[in-house]
Amino acid sequence: MTMRDDPFGAFMPYPPVPVAHAAEGPLAGLTLAVKDIFHVAGHRTGAGCPTWLAQSPVHDTTAPAVQTLLDAGARFLGKTHTDELAWSMYGMNAHFGTPVNPAAPGRIPGGSSSGSAVAVAGGLADIAIGSDTGGSVRAPASFCGIWGWRPTHGLIPMAGAMALAPSFDACGIFARDGATLARAAAVLMDRDAAPLTAPRLLVPRDMLALLGPAAQRIWQQGFGALSAREVTVYPEGVEVAYATFLTAVMADAKETILPFIRQSRMPLVRGIDGRADAAEALTPDQIADGRAARDAFTAYLDRLLARSGVLLAPVVQDAPFRLDAPVEVFDRFRHEAQRLLCVAGMARLPQVVFPARRIDGAPFGLSLIGPRGSDLSLIALAQELTSLKETL
Structure with a gap:
């Protein structure tokens, strides 16, 4: 991939090295x-x-x-x-x-x-x-x-x-x-471990409460006409769930990536420096408590979804902000987004994202979160729902 072929700067400028692929197969031509x-x-x-x-x-x-x-x-x-x-x-x-x-x-x-x-x-x-x-x-x-x-x-x-x-x-x-x-x-994956046979659509009311008016309207346009039951996703409140997520992620990072950061003495850019310090500061008791709280959250979501529940979920709270946004936008947006994103990650669940509409000219997606092992069914359901919306 050359610079001329990559006007968006998506690819790393590495020397091209041929990589063999099968001449035939289900992804041939892609x-x-x-x-x-x-x-x-x-x-x-x-x-x-x-x-x-x-x-x-x-x-x-x-x-x-x-x-x-x-x-x-x-x-x-x-x-x-x-x-x-x-x-x-x-x-x-x-x-x-x-x-x-x-x-x-x-x-x-x-x-x-x-x-x-x-x-x-x-x-x-x-x-x-x-x-x-x-x-x-x-x-x-x-x-x-x-x-x-x-x-x-x-x-x-x-x-x-x-x-x-x-x-x-x-x-x-x-x-x-x-x-x-x-x-x-x-x-x-050639088949679902736990296929969805009769999906029950669920409205995560406490996730929706984190959205602004424009994002709320897009969710309503995408999902509002569907018959679904309201549920609570954060059993102890969103702030407890988010704190649990941060602790559990940083506990892993402390064991996995932090040793490289410290041993290499690599220069740390803004953002990573604070996350590395926070991970390093975690005590064994905090790590144990965070992982136990994550397990409890996972068990709650497993009971909520069981084998057929599907959350009609927002992905993040807003459209992407401008690159020249004030620093306070950079500092705030990630935390607001991860309050929503942490649900599937903490509970180890599949999530499928698809385009919905735009906010101030920028994309905003919606998603489905399903039971563990329902991935192919979840993608098929997302296709079905988006196709239905396009025909209305």
């Missing part, structure tokens, strides 16, 4: 972009971090999830930009730049899977792999006006990828339409 935390044979892995890139070997094997798509006929185009160490959600990288959001130039593309989302939204790739820890597939999908899938945690292997918070990290997929997303998902 092109594939890969977030630069996944290993691809013949390439280094940069993880959005010059220090990580400098220490990376040229890998001789490809991450299993990527290899599965190649074996199904997808053609590799290149590795895509990510926020540094995949530890942010805006898509802005102080070292390698910020990809242009094709659906809303001048606004954040979303991260940390920024390049993968932009490659798909800009028509450069048909499908793209990203990772989602706290929302790094779901938020960019909403911001760039495309489809995104965070799978049931552990369903798609994260082997051969940089780990940030392993009990949250998930390998997700972007596509411009639901049919293409379904094709890719069906390659990564």
